[in-house]
Amino acid sequence: xxxxxxxxxxxxxxxxxxxxxxPFTVTLLCYIGLYSMxxxxxxxxxxxxxxxxxxxxxxxGLGAYATAWICTSPQAAELLGALPKGAYPWxxxxxxxxxxxxxxxxxxxVTLRLxxxxxxxxxxxxxxxxxxxxxxxxSLGGFTGLSxxxxxxxxxxxxxxxxxxxxxxxxxxxxxxxxxxxxxDSREGRAIRALKTGRLMxxxxxxxxxxxxxxxxxxxxxxxxxxxxxYAHMQRFVNPTPFNLNIGIEYLFMAVVGGSGHLWGAVLxxxxxxxxxxxxxxxxPRLLGTTGNFEIVVFxxxxxxxxxxxxxxxxxxxxNATRSWLRPDAPxxxxxxxxxxxxxxxxPPAGQQVLEARKVTKRFAGLVxxxxxxxxxxxxxxxxxxxxxxxxKSTFFNMISGVDDPTExxxxxxxxxxxxxxxxxxxxxxxxxxxxxxxxxxxRSVLDNVALGAHRRGHKGWVASMLRLxxxxxxxxxxxxxxxxxxCGLAEVAHTPAASLPLGQQRIVEIARALAGxxxxxxxxxxxxxxxxxxxxxxxxxxxxxxxxxxxILVVEHDMEFVMNLADRITVLEFGxxxxxxxxxxxxxxxxxIAAYLGGDMx
Amino acid sequence: MxxxxxxLLVQDGIVNGAxxxxxxxxxxxxxxxxxxxxxxxxxxxxYAALAMAALQSGKPPAVLWxxxxxxxxxxxxxxxxxxxxxxxxxxxxxxxxxxLPALAALMLLVVQPQSxxxxxxxxxxxxxxxxxxxxxxxxxPLAHATVxxxxxxxxxxxxxxxxxxxxxxxxxxxxxxxxxxxxxxxGGMTISGQSLVILGVTALLVVAMFFFFERSIVGKALRATAxxxxxxxxxxxxxxxSGDLSFALAALIGAVSGLLIAPVTTIxxxxxxxxxxxxxxxxxxxxxxxxxLALAGALLVGLLESFSSFWASAFxxxxxxxxxxxxxxxxxxxxxxxxxxx
Numbered sequence: 010x011x012x013x014x015x016x017x018x019x020x021x022x023x024x025x026x027x028x029x030x031x032p033f034t035v036t037l038l039c040y041i042g043l044y045s046m047x048x049x050x051x052x053x054x055x056x057x058x059x060x061x062x063x064x065x066x067x068x069x070g071l072g073a074y075a076t077a078w079i080c081t082s083p084q085a086a087e088l089l090g091a092l093p094k095g096a097y098p099w100x101x102x103x104x105x106x107x108x109x110x111x112x113x114x115x116x117x118x119v120t121l122r123l124x125x126x127x128x129x130x131x132x133x134x135x136x137x138x139x140x141x142x143x144x145x146x147x148s149l150g151g152f153t154g155l156s157x158x159x160x161x162x163x164x165x166x167x168x169x170x171x172x173x174x175x176x177x178x179x180x181x182x183x184x185x186x187x188x189x190x191x192x193x194d195s196r197e198g199r200a201i202r203a204l205k206t207g208r209l210m211x212x213x214x215x216x217x218x219x220x221x222x223x224x225x226x227x228x229x230x231x232x233x234x235x236x237x238x239x240y241a242h243m244q245r246f247v248n249p250t251p252f253n254l255n256i257g258i259e260y261l262f263m264a265v266v267g268g269s270g271h272l273w274g275a276v277l278x279x280x281x282x283x284x285x286x287x288x289x290x291x292x293x294p295r296l297l298g299t300t301g302n303f304e305i306v307v308f309x310x311x312x313x314x315x316x317x318x319x320x321x322x323x324x325x326x327x328x329n330a331t332r333s334w335l336r337p338d339a340p341x342x343x344x345x346x347x348x349x350x351x352x353x354x355x356x357p358p359a360g361q362q363v364l365e366a367r368k369v370t371k372r373f374a375g376l377v378x379x380x381x382x383x384x385x386x387x388x389x390x391x392x393x394x395x396x397x398x399x400x401x402k403s404t405f406f407n408m409i410s411g412v413d414d415p416t417e418x419x420x421x422x423x424x425x426x427x428x429x430x431x432x433x434x435x436x437x438x439x440x441x442x443x444x445x446x447x448x449x450x451x452x453r454s455v456l457d458n459v460a461l462g463a464h465r466r467g468h469k470g471w472v473a474s475m476l477r478l479x480x481x482x483x484x485x486x487x488x489x490x491x492x493x494x495x496x497c498g499l500a501e502v503a504h505t506p507a508a509s510l511p512l513g514q515q516r517i518v519e520i521a522r523a524l525a526g527x528x529x530x531x532x533x534x535x536x537x538x539x540x541x542x543x544x545x546x547x548x549x550x551x552x553x554x555x556x557x558x559x560x561x562i563l564v565v566e567h568d569m570e571f572v573m574n575l576a577d578r579i580t581v582l583e584f585g586x587x588x589x590x591x592x593x594x595x596x597x598x599x600x601x602x603i604a605a606y607l608g609g610d611m612x
Numbered sequence: 613m614x615x616x617x618x619x620l621l622v623q624d625g626i627v628n629g630a631x632x633x634x635x636x637x638x639x640x641x642x643x644x645x646x647x648x649x650x651x652x653x654x655x656x657x658x659y660a661a662l663a664m665a666a667l668q669s670g671k672p673p674a675v676l677w678x679x680x681x682x683x684x685x686x687x688x689x690x691x692x693x694x695x696x697x698x699x700x701x702x703x704x705x706x707x708x709x710x711x712l713p714a715l716a717a718l719m720l721l722v723v724q725p726q727s728x729x730x731x732x733x734x735x736x737x738x739x740x741x742x743x744x745x746x747x748x749x750x751x752x753p754l755a756h757a758t759v760x761x762x763x764x765x766x767x768x769x770x771x772x773x774x775x776x777x778x779x780x781x782x783x784x785x786x787x788x789x790x791x792x793x794x795x796x797x798x799g800g801m802t803i804s805g806q807s808l809v810i811l812g813v814t815a816l817l818v819v820a821m822f823f824f825f826e827r828s829i830v831g832k833a834l835r836a837t838a839x840x841x842x843x844x845x846x847x848x849x850x851x852x853x854s855g856d857l858s859f860a861l862a863a864l865i866g867a868v869s870g871l872l873i874a875p876v877t878t879i880x881x882x883x884x885x886x887x888x889x890x891x892x893x894x895x896x897x898x899x900x901x902x903x904x905l906a907l908a909g910a911l912l913v914g915l916l917e918s919f920s921s922f923w924a925s926a927f928x929x930x931x932x933x934x935x936x937x938x939x940x941x942x943x944x945x946x947x948x949x950x951x952x953x954x
Contacts, residue, residue, distance in 0.1 A: 061760055063767060119937055122944040126649055126759050126900075130892060131940065133651075134933035137889070145926040258767055265764060297779065306775030312768035316761060317753050 012335065020183065027176070036171045039243060041276075041283050042178040046185060046236040048263040048275035050229030053189060055261070056269030056322075058225045059205030060125060064116075064132030065260045067139035068230040070252025071109045072237025074143060076101025077155045077247045082148065095162045098242060105234045113230035117223035128226070136254040143249035154248025161242045174243055181239070185232060186272050188475035193272075195474035196486055199461045201225060203450060210448035213410065214526065215436035215465035224471065233260075255305065259286075262308055266315050268324025277324055282308070349481035351466040351489055354439055354527045356559040357423070359389035363530045363561040364409060364440070369418035371404050371585075378404040380585045381418065386530060391552060391562045393572045396582035397605060402565050403445060403534070405582065409563075410442050410532055411435040423529070436465060441528030443519035445535050445565075451508030455499060455518050458507050460490035462525030490525050497521040498547060513539035517548070530561040537568045549575050573597065581605070613922070619801050621918045627807045627876070629914020630814040631869050635891020636898070636906040637821065638865040643900050644838035645858040647759050648751055651766040654888025655773040656866025658881055660739045661874035662777070665786035667731050672720040675780040679738055682745040683713040689749065704744070704856055712741040728791065736867050743863030744856040752855060770885065777881035785883070790875040810872045817868060818907070821861075834858060890917070890932060897939050909939075 023038075030038070047065050055061045079085045079101035089100060116135060120127040144152040160169035161177070168174040192198050200221055203211035208218045241247050259282060267278020289304035297303060319326060328335075357363060364386040371379040378401045386392045396402050407413040409420050411432030420427045423438045441462070449458050463486045469479035494503050497517050502510060507518055516536055523531055533552075537545050545568070552562055552575060566572050572579065573593045581589040581602050589599040596602055635653060642650040663673035686709040694700045719725060719734035750769055754762060792805025825831040837844040837854040845851055866884075873879070873887070890913050897909025913932055920931040 055760075059758075059760065061764065115937075119941045119944060123940060124759075126763055127896070127940055129760070129763055130649070130896065131936060133889065134893070134936055137886075138930040138933045141927065141930050255771075258771065261764065261767075299779075301775075301778050301783065303775055303779065305771040306779070309768040309770075309772035309775065313750060313765060313772070316757075316765055316768070320757070320761065 015335065023179065027172070032171070035175055037283065037287070039171045039175040039178055041280050042175065042182050043236045043240050043243075044260065044263060044279035044283060045276045046178075046182050046239075047233045047260045048267065048279045049182070049186060049189065049272055050232035051261055051264035052267075052269050052272055052275045053201075054225055054229045055264055056271065056274070057193065057205065058201055058222060060121070060222060060226065061129045061261065062132040062226070062229065063129055063254060063257045063261060064136035064139075065229065065233045066252045066254070066257035067132075067136045068109050068113065068233035069237035069240065069256075070139060070143060070247075070249070071112065072102075072105035072234030073241035073247045073252070074149060074155075074237075075105030075108055075234075076238050077158050077241050078149060079104060080158050081155050084148075094159070098159065098161050098238075101241075102235070102238045105238050106231055109230050109234035110227055113227040114223060117226040121222040121226065122219045132257070133254065136257045140249050140253040143252065150248070152249060154246060156246040158241055158245045158247070160245065168242070171243060174239070178239055178243075181235065182276075185235075186276075189272055191477050192471060192475045195479055195483060196460075196464060196467045196469060197221075197471050197474050199453075199457060200464055202453065203461060207448055207450055209412065209432075210444065211461070211464075212432045213412075213436055213442055214461050214522070215433045216461075217433055228471075255302075259308065262312050264322075265312065266322055268322030270321055271324040271328075274322050274324035277327070278322070281323070285311075349485040351463065351482075351485050352527075354529060356529050357388045357561075359387075359559060361388045362386075363388055363423060364563065365419075365421040366405075366409055367419045367421070369405065369408055369415045369420060371401075371408060371413070372416045378585050379408070379415070379582075382582070382585070382587055384580050384587070384590075386561045386563045388529070388561045389556055389559050390577045391556050391564060391575050393576035393579045394563060394565045394582065395567070395569075395572060395579060399584075400582040401585035402582055404585075406445075406532065406534055406565055410440065436526065439527075439529030440532065441523030441526045441530070442532040443516065443523055443534055443536060447512065447515045447519060449507040449515055449518060449522075452506055454504050455494060455507050455510070455521075456487065456490055456503045458518055459494055459521045459525050460486050462493075462522035463489050463527075465526060490521075493521040493524045494518075496524070497551065511539070513541065513544055516540070517544075520548075520551075524555075528560065530563070531555065533562065533564045533566075535566055536564065537566055537571045545571055616800060617922070621922055622915065623801070623803065623807065625915035625918035626911065627810050627914070628917060629911040630810050631873050631887065632890045632894045632913050633907045633910035634814055634817060634865050634869045635888055636894035636910050637818065637903060638862040639888075639891055639895045640898065640900060640903060640906050641821075641834075642858050642862045643895075645834055645854050646747075646751065647762060647841075649759065649763045649766055649900075650859075650862060651763070651885075651888065652746075652770040652773050653862060653866055653891065654884030654886070655770065655777060656739055656742070656863050656884070657870035657873070657887050658777055658781075658879055658884030659742075659773075660735050660867035660870030661788065661879040661883075662781040662786055662881065663735050663738055664731060664788045664871055664874055665879075666781070667720070667725070667734065668788055670724075672724065673738065673780070675777075676717060676720050676738060678776055678780060679713050679716060679742055679745075682742060682749065683709040686745050686748050701850065701852055704853065708741045708744040708748075708856065708860070712737055716741070728789070732871055735871060736864065739867035739870075740860055740863045743859035743861070743866075747855045747859040748852075751859075752852060755851060755855075774882050774885065777884075781881050783881065785878040785880040786874070787878050788871075788874040791872075806875050810876070813868065813872055817865065830857065886929070893932060893936050893939075896936050899943060 047069060051062065051065060076098055080097045089097065092100065116131055120131045143149055149155060160167055161174065162168065168177060193201065200211060200216040203216065204218055204222055211218050263278035263282045264275055266281060268274025286304055289307055293303045294300045315322065362385050366382055366384045368381040368383060369379055370381055382405055394402055408415045411427065411430055411434060414429060422435060422440060425438065427435065467482045467486050469482050473479045491503065494500055497520055499514065499517060499521060502514065507515060510518065516539060520533065520536060537548060540548060549571065556562060564572065564576065576593055578591065579593055579596045580587055581596060583605045588601045588605060589596050638653055639650055642648055659675055663675055666673040686705065690700045690705050716734065716737035719737055725731050725734055746769065750765060751762065754765060790806045791809045794805030796803045825835055833844065833849045834854050834857060836847065837849055894909035894913045895906045897912065898905030913935065916935060917928055917932050920928040924931065
């Protein structure tokens with residue numbers, strides 16, 4: 010049995026009994042559907058994207074109030090005079106989505122370029138503020154709210170009864186889950202999954218992570234707004250209470266308790282929290298002998314317990330328990346070359362200067378890490394950067410790959426001044442790199458990791474991915490990734506999680522990932538570290554072949570034998586300054602280099 | 613608006629700003645040392661204020677039972693850890709989970725002090741140990757979690773503490789007796805003794821904290837931890853010590869703020885949250901890292917609040933919280949490189 014069968018069975022069961030369920034259960038299921046829609050957005054945001062929001066209830070409120078205002082206010086009726094009454098809720102939906110997208114975009118644009126905790130803090134402020142705005146605007150009915158919202162109508166069919174509206178709610182929810190599932194299984198999905206732990210890496214692969222984060226936040230907000238729109242037409246009445254900060258926190262609880270890394274965890278969490286709240290509001294006042302909002306204590310404790318004991322939520326526990334009879338999805342498809350073509354890059358002619366550093370200086374307060382370093386890397390050449398520990402190699406590497414800016418001096422890539430440019434701009438010009446401390450998405454397969462390297466070479470966006478219009482391009486991306494994996498000798502492990510490989514092989518995966526981007530210049534940070542002798546030989550053979558194909562290669566490496574046999578030219582750094590430069594033979598004979606490596610007074 | 617009203621609003625803004633400054637200091641302290649964004653900071657304010665009010669009305673504050681429960685639970689957890697072979701700091705445990713709670717119980721149940729000074733002392737004994745106890749029970753098991761997870765934990769803890777606040781103190785608000793009833797008339801403006809007490813104590817605390825961090829060895833250890841957690845641990849500064857201390861300081865600052873503000877504003881069980889959040893707005897002005905900028909931010913928040921309560925009182929919270937948007941926008945203009953989250 011496969012998960013898809015279970016989902017179909019679940020839907021079929023729901024459909025079969027839907028007509029016979031008691032009204033109370035139907036209403037409850039409607040609420041669970043509405044809450045799940047919000048929670049599933051939070052799963053994308055929190056579990057997948059590594060961000061979070063406490064203000065989703067306020068977005069639900071925007072969706073609800075937008076349609077409530079359109080449907081009840083005389084001003085709106087004046088504006089929309091020509092339209093039939095039945096169209097008003099649809100105008101309300103559009104207005105709600107537009108306002109929500111705008112607010113979420115502004116909030117995201119302001120906070121998401123900064124470190125991760127500013128967005129949640131911003132959403133707390135936003136969630137609180139909107140409650141006061143709703144409550145104090147007389148045109149929105151103040152704290153008493155707006156009533157008399159008409160039910161939805163679809164092709165002349167009234168959706169007034171929860172039994173009918175519930176079908177729409179659950180259909181929309183399942184549609185949303187399907188679209189999000191598709192999105193995660195795509196080129197854009199790989200970029201989204203990198204947001205949580207690998208932003209620096211993803212930027213180097215050409216992903217605009219801030220933009221992806223903003224889009225993800227807007228998406229989650231839009232899902233909340235749709236939920237609010239349905240809510241308003243189900244309740245036929247809105248007031249500010251269900252949209253305050255506490256409810257926003259409850260939505261997050263649903264996502265986290267259910268399992269914030271899994272789309273279905275949202276449905277599980279929404280179900281559990283809704284049923285629990287129902288029971289607690291019944292029991293707690295009797296138990297404590299006084300009324301009050303005491304269920305928050307239980308929710309809070311439950312949340313603490315889940316985060317301390319099962320931080321991935323309950324869905325993975327459930328998945329574990331059912332493992333014996335529920336097979337996960339079939340192993341990843343063997344990619345076949347599709348009809349779609351990926352972008353191809355014209356490599357510069359051999360000997361042309363590709364990367365150029367002029368008098369690059371970096372100071373950290375008083376410490377000079379790099380002092381007027383000059384270097385150039387040419388096409389069809391392996392250039393090695395060596396130096397003792399603490400010589401400033403990593404600092405220099407960061408500046409020529411766009412991770413950091415030089416204090417003084419200039420870095421030029423393909424003839425362009427790169428001052429102040431982010432590392433994705435370096436990727437766009439054809440710079441591929443690996444990291445000294447391996448940065449792979451450990452739980453994803455080697456294939457997935459390498460395919461992220463080809464991100465820039467595809468163009469299908471979010472909507473195309475959600476609607477499965479990206480399959481041709483996706484096949485081409487995976488085929489390209491597979492080609493690079495085979496070339497690097499990793500074909501046997503292509504479908505294993507990256508974290509399960511030994512460190513040496515993980516470094517090779519990083520090289521394959523860089524190659525998937527079809528770079529003109531390859532920056533390798535200690536690629537031979539952790540490799541066995543034979544593996545080093547095959548790495549050297551690979552780099553020699555790449556050089557013959559016209560790539561410019563810069564290697565930072567400690568293994569002298571590896572460097573001396575491979576490099577065409579070598580630059581030696583010590584205490585941030587270039588002390589020697591030339592062919593391996595010249596460098597090996599340089600007295601200052603010998604002094605730097607073996608100690609002793611020079612000259 | 614005439615000058616008189618303007619001066620009144622300025623005075624109001626400065627007094628409130630002083631409280632927000634204390635909040636902001638505690639938040640920056642806890643965040644830089646432990647990476648915890650301590651949303652429940654405001655709850656200490658409400659607990660202290662309401663406990664003081666209960667004492668002054670002759671009832672021992674019921675929240676004492678919460679402290680005793682936290683202490684018992686901590687002892688249990690430490691015993692289990694000891695049994696499992698973990699190294700337990702029993703000296704600290706005895707201070708936070710036995711000595712101080714016992715003193716608090718003694719003061720509140722047996723002595724039931726009448727003098728204001730002893731009442732203040734009792735409330736501090738009640739609230740301060742809650743900081744390290746909460747740290748040990750809630751945050752320490754998650755010491756390696758991401759800032760994001762710690763933030764979600766903080767929000768969960770905030771809900772628990774607000775709910776318990778409602779349970780122990782009820783839904784009614786309270787005010788306490790002023791520390792000073794004095795009033796002066798300066799150029800047509802009335803200055804109350806209480807507002808001078810607030811400013812004086814705030815200044816005193818800020819200066820004391822400055823000396824603590826600049827001069828004392830423990831303060832320097834905390835600063836070292838804030839700059840480099842791993843490095844500090846390698847130098848023999850235990851992570852749990854810095855956690856205990858920073859949360860104790862946060863609770864102390866929260867309790868003092870609560871005692872200061874309770875005579876001027878009616879405090880409800882959930883008032884602390886808003887006060888704490890305004891401290892956050894101030895701290896964010898300083899990027900959650902700079903004490904002087906956070907102080908300046910607090911003053912800004914206080915003034916903005918008092919002037920907006922004059923012009924658009926229904927929207928004053930909205931205006932104060934919206935302040936973070938331009939502040940964050942300005943900060944985001946200066947970042948174009950991406951760093952991975954810790």
